[in-house]
Amino acid sequence: MDLLQTTLCYLERDNCYLMLHRVKKKQDVNHDKWIGVGGKFEPGEDALACALREVQEETGLTMRAPLYRGIVDFFCPPWPAERMHLYTCRDFTGTLTDCDEGTLEWVPKDRVEQLPIWQGDKLFFRLLAQEAPFFHLELTYDGDRLVRAVLDGKEIDL
Numbered sequence: 001m002d003l004l005q006t007t008l009c010y011l012e013r014d015n016c017y018l019m020l021h022r023v024k025k026k027q028d029v030n031h032d033k034w035i036g037v038g039g040k041f042e043p044g045e046d047a048l049a050c051a052l053r054e055v056q057e058e059t060g061l062t063m064r065a066p067l068y069r070g071i072v073d074f075f076c077p078p079w080p081a082e083r084m085h086l087y088t089c090r091d092f093t094g095t096l097t098d099c100d101e102g103t104l105e106w107v108p109k110d111r112v113e114q115l116p117i118w119q120g121d122k123l124f125f126r127l128l129a130q131e132a133p134f135f136h137l138e139l140t141y142d143g144d145r146l147v148r149a150v151l152d153g154k155e156i157d158l
Contacts, residue, residue: 003073003083007051008038010128011061012090016106018059019115020099034107034115037099038084047085055089059104060097063089070134072124076141088128119146123156 011018019034037058041050048066055063066089074082096104107115109129113122120139127135140148149156 002081004080005041005047005050005083005085006038007041007047007054007085007087008036008072009051009055009063009066009087009089010036011055011059011063011092012088013106015110016108017112018096019105019107019112020058020101021103021105034112034117035121037104047087051085051087055092056094058099058101059094061092061094063087063092065089065091068134069128070124070132071136072120073136073138074120074141075139076143086124118144119158120149123149123151127151 018037020037021034037055038051039054039058041047042053045053047068051066052063055061055066066087068085069088070086072084072086074084098104109125112125117125118139118141120137120141123139124135124137127137136152138148138150139146146158149158
């Protein structure tokens with residue numbers, strides 16, 4: 001099965017994540033959700049190259065030491081299946097700039113789950129908070145509702 005290859009990055013500072021409130025694009029599966037920054041691979045890119053480029057384009061910041069934390073596969077018909085490469089980064093330089101896809105905001109980590117985020121994102125935020133080793137999470141949605149989650153090959157209770 002061909003999966004759309006994407007990246008998602010959460011920059012960290014002062015116990016906050018840099019979050020993107022997706023409000024600027026119409027026909028956006030993430031419209032009005034809060035997510036990290038990232039996007040689709042360009043031809044010839046690997047996950048790291050895509051993550052570095054997307055963070056630079058969307059935030060004006062340059063990641064110096066991104067950590068590859070996991071792979072998250074999304075299944076949500078009629079959207080194409082997606083393989084998202086998840087990164088976090090505490091070491092970056094530059095000046096934060098406006099993003100044409102939404103509003104960027106530093107959000108305290110303990111407030112993230114109170115925002116309108118995808119239900120499955122709560123699962124990987126918990127893994128990040130636990131400093132879990134590299135993980136593979138499969139998330140299946142019916143519309144906005146998470147109907148199945150598999151972590152490292154084992155189904156988990158929702």
